[in-house]
Amino acid sequence: xxxxxxxxxxxxxxxxxxxxxxxxxxxxxxxxxxxxxxxxxxxxxxxxxxxxxxxxxxxxxxxxxxxxxxxxxxxxxxxxxxxxxxxxxxxxxxxxxxxxxxxxxxxxxxxxxxxxxxxxxxxxxxxxxxxxxxxxxxxxxxxxxxxxxxxxxxxxxxxxxxxxxxxxxxxxxxxxxxxxxxxxxxxxxxxxxxxxxxxxxxxxxxxxxxxxxxxxxxxxxxxxxxxxxxxxxxxxxxxxxxxxxxxxxxxxxxxxxxxxxxxxxxxxxxxxxxxxxxxxxxxxxxxxxxxxxxxxxxxxxxxxxxxxxxxxxxxxxxxxxxxxxxxxxxxxxxxxxxxxxxxxxxxxxxxxxxxxxxxxxxxxxxxxxxxxxxxxxxxxxxxxxxxxxxxxxxxxxxxxxxxxxxxxxxxxxxxxxxxxxxxx
Numbered sequence: 001x002x003x004x005x006x007x008x009x010x011x012x013x014x015x016x017x018x019x020x021x022x023x024x025x026x027x028x029x030x031x032x033x034x035x036x037x038x039x040x041x042x043x044x045x046x047x048x049x050x051x052x053x054x055x056x057x058x059x060x061x062x063x064x065x066x067x068x069x070x071x072x073x074x075x076x077x078x079x080x081x082x083x084x085x086x087x088x089x090x091x092x093x094x095x096x097x098x099x100x101x102x103x104x105x106x107x108x109x110x111x112x113x114x115x116x117x118x119x120x121x122x123x124x125x126x127x128x129x130x131x132x133x134x135x136x137x138x139x140x141x142x143x144x145x146x147x148x149x150x151x152x153x154x155x156x157x158x159x160x161x162x163x164x165x166x167x168x169x170x171x172x173x174x175x176x177x178x179x180x181x182x183x184x185x186x187x188x189x190x191x192x193x194x195x196x197x198x199x200x201x202x203x204x205x206x207x208x209x210x211x212x213x214x215x216x217x218x219x220x221x222x223x224x225x226x227x228x229x230x231x232x233x234x235x236x237x238x239x240x241x242x243x244x245x246x247x248x249x250x251x252x253x254x255x256x257x258x259x260x261x262x263x264x265x266x267x268x269x270x271x272x273x274x275x276x277x278x279x280x281x282x283x284x285x286x287x288x289x290x291x292x293x294x295x296x297x298x299x300x301x302x303x304x305x306x307x308x309x310x311x312x313x314x315x316x317x318x319x320x321x322x323x324x325x326x327x328x329x330x331x332x333x334x335x336x337x338x339x340x341x342x343x344x345x346x347x348x349x350x351x352x353x354x355x356x357x358x359x360x361x362x363x364x365x366x367x368x369x370x371x372x373x374x375x376x377x378x379x380x381x382x383x384x385x386x387x388x389x390x391x392x393x394x395x396x397x398x399x400x401x402x403x404x405x406x407x408x409x410x411x412x413x414x415x416x417x418x419x420x421x422x423x424x
Contacts, residue, residue: 001422002187004042004160009051013103015156016042016189017173017417019163019401020057020075028074035165036075036082038401042162042189043083043108052103054155055079056093056111056173057163064118064125072113079110093117094148100155111152119148120172146179148172153180162189164196167417168405178420186421191401196418198398199409202377207339209234213331213362215345215383217241219263219270222345224411229342230273235280235334238270239323239347239358243284243311246271252312255289256319282334286324287311288348288355293321298351306354322348323358331358335365341376342410343383350386359386367395379406 018039023031030036046053060070073089080087085108090096093111103109114120122145124137131137149172153159159181161167166174178186188196202210212233214222219242229236238246244257249264274281292304300306308324309315323331327347335341343366347358363386370376378387379400387393400406409415414424 002184004045004187004189004193007158007187009046009049009158011050011105012158013052013054013100013156014046014158014160015054015056015152015177016046016160017163017166017177018043018055018057018189019165020055020072020079021059021165022075024074030075030078033078033082035401036079038191039162039189040082042160042191045190046160047083047085047106047108050105051158052105053108054096054100054103054111055087055108056114056152058115058120058166058173059113060115062113062115064115064121064123066116067113070113070115072110076110080108083108094151096155097151114171114173117148119145121169122171122176145172145176149176150180153177157185159186160189161186161417161421162191163417164192164400164402164405166405167192167195167402167415168408168413170416175416175420183423188418188421192418194398195400195402195406198377198400199406201375202340202342203232203410203412206232207375209338210340211235211237211335211338211342213237213239213335213341213343213345213366215240215242215343215347215359217258219245219260219266223263223266223270225344225407226270227273228410228412230270230277230279233279233342235282235338236274237282237331237334237362239284239327239331239362240345241320242267243287243323244314244320246283247312250312253314253316254312254320255314255316256291257287257289257314258319280334282330284311284323284327284347284358285330286326287314287320288322288324288357289314289318289320290355291318293319293349293352293355295349298349300352300354321352322350322355323361325357328358328361331362332365335362335369338369338374341366341369341374343376343378344380344407344410346382346386350382350389356386356389360390363387363390363392367392370396379403379410
């Protein structure tokens with residue numbers, strides 16, 4: 001597989017898939033440019049070598065139709081400012097051949113939103129899966145997707161994928177396009193390399209003890225990850241709303257706490273498999289409970305009850321919204337001494353200051369373990385937000401921007417965007 005560090009882009013045109021799906025306010029201003037900043041090392045390397053740069057990305061979910069509010073033209077000036085050079089804009093990503101051909105070394109061309117074309121995602125538009133004609137439409141769309149990818153590939157000599165956030169999608173620009181470049185002309189960008197190496201450090205080249213922390217509201221959304229981790233982790237901390245499904249599975253009283261009644265058997269099986277594989281399962285024994293959390297504003301209504309109860313003995317009308325004091329101590333103790341740490345999902349409603357202590361305890365314990373030599377990978381928007389809120393961003397080893405791609409990698413799934421580069 002070609003390595004970006006060893007490749008000289010001089011005299012080459014490189015088309016780079018980035019993830020510039022950045023949030024915009026009502027005035028069209030970028031409110032968080034993290035994703036743009038993350039791609040800069042790759043983009044600047046190409047320009048510094050003397051290459052010409054073609055940038056492609058999606059923004060939002062236009063569902064195969066042109067939507068001016070999701071035009072990448074709105075961020076062209078911001079990209080130019082970050083790159084320190086002018087950025088030309090192609091208003092139609094599938095009709096940019098002339099603009100690409102005219103591009104000189106050191107110049108930059110930003111293509112319009114790839115998802116304005118349904119061929120990018122490769123899904124039939126306007127037809128239900130239950131329709132008998134769906135399969136034929138799907139086959140036809142896949143053929144069109146290849147042609148779309150071929151068009152994009154024709155603009156450049158080299159393909160670079162630096163969009164880990166979409167690496168779990170087999171889209172035209174993230175995977176199919178790689179078929180039109182030989183092994184020496186396609187590679188991962190710096191951000192993608194970091195993400196892939198971080199996942200490998202956690203799941204492939206494990207230094208033990210390995211402690212994984214899985215949070216979130218539902219067992220169902222994390223079961224694939226949990227099952228994969230049960231074959232790898234030494235300790236598995238389960239926290240957040242899913243805790244109450246486990247408590248209920250043992251006949252506990254959980255008040256008004258979130259629960260998945262159809263997943264009680266799944267919870268019991270997780271415990272069974274953990275015991276069989278010698279994985280230490282750590283869950284909250286106590287919970288911070290309330291009857292007055294306003295999820296809309298993430299505030300507590302005046303006069304509300306806030307009290308600690310055993311996680312399996314929560315009074316009627318109260319819901320568990322954070323790990324209790326004893327659980328916080330247990331989490332920190334389980335993390336101490338770890339050499340590999342993975343954290344995905346908070347321990348409670350961390351957005352509300354009254355209910356963030358559990359997540360803070362986890363974050364601070366991870367930071368301490370990292371300072372003592374552990375490799376810590378933080379992934380998932382809520383966990384990343386926790387690190388930001390608690391000032392721990394610079395105290396962990398790596399914060400993933402991958403979202404769904406990271407979760408699928410943790411589940412052990414092959415990521416099409418990575419496999420296409422590796423030729424797998």
